[in-house]
Amino acid sequence: MRETELKILFPTERLDALRFFIGKKELTVEQELKDYLDKTYERIVPANVREYVENRLDQTPTQEEASEQEAQESQPEPQRERQSRQSRRQREQTAAEAAPAPESQTEDAAPTEEENQGMSMSI
Template sequence: MKKTSVSIMYEDEKLNAVKMYMEQRDLDFKEELEKSVDTLYAKYVPANVREFIDMKGSQVKTPKPKKPKPQEENTEVVT
């Protein structure tokens, strides 16, 4: 599934503090943030919609077969 970037404004000192204390516990800020967004997704998006999105995402896109290019004849005249 295609991913997108999310950007928010947050107080610099608070962000630095949370990253520092998470680092002390060997936790990754980005991973924890992704878990939080997943929790919001599960909480607010209805189950049937989540199932539909999961089904769409699991469908393997098969590449369209390419049409063979017609071979050009060698029209060079040798004299």
């Protein structure tokens, strides 16, 4: 759930006195204000609107996950392609490390593309 910060002006001397006495009750000004806003919200906002808002709040995490997935899908093609190439390279490198090196290759033969990738990734 997104939250919005509220700022109000209040005389400093009064706030200091309020904090002193509210602290004796092991409370905070912020929590008392939040409780007051919650009660005011319930008193002023009609029940059917509160129900609608609560339903939207319950759906927010699911929508955020969907938005993240859509954002990834809407990335420019080169960026998505780069990510898929990187995944493919990682799979190829893992497979190359797991498989024994072919003995038929001579020492003076040019390195394969896969070996070049492995060298560049180790830097």
